[in-house]
Amino acid sequence: MESFIFLEYSTLRFLWWVFLGALLIGFAVTDGFDLGVASLLPLVAKSDKERRVLINSIGPVWEGNQVWLITAGGAIFAAWPLIYAASFSGFYLAMLLVLVALIIRPVGFKYRSKLESSSWRSSWDYLLCFSGVVASLVFGVAMGNIILGVPIEFDQISLRVSYNGNFFGLFRPFSLVTGVLSVVMLAMHGANFLALKTEGVLQERSMFYGKIFSFLTVVVFVVAGFLVKNIDGQIITSIIDYNGPSNPLLKVIELQKGAWLLNYEKWPMVCIVPIVGILGPIASFIAIGKQYHVSAFIGSSVSIAAIIVTVGVSLFPFLMPSSFGNCSSGLTVWDSSSSHLTLWVMFLSTLLFLPIVIAYTSFVYRVMRGKVNDKSVAESHNSY
Template structure:
């Protein structure tokens, strides 16, 4: 028996759909507080030493956290090649904006304190703000556009054509709302991290901002759900399709109609756990900020992120990327994956290396556990940013 036949093709596809969600959530949780901290830098830290405290709260760990982004991109490329082709080609300018902003972060961390000049340091502080704000906003905008559908299609030879034009068409009202949900969510998460890792005025300001950001996240998330229910059409497969056959997006018919994105919740009520956790997590985070529970606020903000991102995947399943040009070209779990053998080999690799990455990351955070204070920054040891 060939080894990869131990797991059915359709099961492997669902497993990799789940793993893709895990990687996206892992990135949002692990690198999300880095992005949130960057957005908060000019506002919760008012003196130079306070801003250095904020930078050093994430400086030792941000590079490791970006492993989740790299791994997620690699997983999409290998497991979902059609999804990779459409998203990375169609959202090319958006991806470039994210990449440019992310490049500002390491440069800002390394060069910000190289000169004593106040204007120099202020410029890099705002560069770090951009490095946090732009990725958070654009990634949320991308999710909003995915929920609405993306203008692409396949021809008879299964060649992909993207029919969009500019970056600005992505900045539609619903896309911007989704971007604001992302920004508020990651500001909440970044504030939770700063409350955990700092003390004094920085921690107090972060606590106040985080509590408000959590409530804003709830309001925007609910607004996004209502808008999705009343104003955005969903996509549903209406023909019979083979879940364990070769990937062929054109071998199906797709219906476009209102409220379809909510059909899964009626058919499978347990899926309501996704939006419930998003709302409950943010509400508890706001409360725990106020009662000064540092670890609790970070855990609840992470739970909220888990719930909000899960909501998107659960609402759309089995659709991964809908097409507004030709609905039957929409990519699903069943017709846009790599081969059976590829998914199986990747699963074995993931089962070996993901635990290693998680174990190493846990070790790093254990070693670096503790608060960053002004004395540790200004003692002249030379190890601080």
């Protein structure tokens, strides 16, 4: 009875690993399509009226979509404090770059139509495109660096984290590949959303670019998968105390080429995850050709989720491997969490509030459903 009321520490750690993945997927699927729309502004829209249609297609929902990112950051801070500390130490400048890109978006949305000047509006449109591409790229580069290992080290006594890399060191060949994967994946998602929300020539262009980026997503994802085979993954060779204290220095790590693929040998059933990551864009490509726009959007959403889960399954139980020294400073599910009580209280809060958030988000999307065109933009007093 006690184990049911008060879940074991190891169980809560695993559940919060699942919750963290769900929050990242929620952010990538929701905010991902409006980042993709911003990235596609110069390609799909050829005039001011067309660009206004694109911006207003995401106007009612983009602010709510970013809540997923804020929630994920809060969850990391509360449930995985060592991850929070290490990531802000290692990726500080990269996060600052993302922050600048995300700040540009609301400013661009609010100010681009305040003046009739074509140069004024074009400047904001290119800044919006810049923000979409940069944010997508940096998120992907960060994921690539986690797979490669982050040069972090924890002090033996105080467990104070130090970062032994630099900003430009983040942009390594493999991390650039994962960065490109993020850009083309979210561009695919954005194009599918535009095909769903627009009509006429804008819809035709969106379908065209949806096919292109669906194809590129498959290609880059497969290339990244082959590259992972030649990357030094990590294996824990010491005994794991799943209910032990959050001290990353208590484990022993061994480097092994291709070790990030061992979980697929251990649990063959999870091989379905990367397969879905490949089939999703293919299904989206086919659905676009048949003008099944809802199916295409679902296909890109499933693909994004599967690609994120692929990374999580590959790294498990690691959350942020270290590439510094003997790599023992790497953070795992079992040695980087908050206390048992903290995870339990947060778990109960999540069970209470997450369904409310999902219900409200679903309600907003339902209310804001329908096509966006020149007429609806002109008639609305709240359009951008």
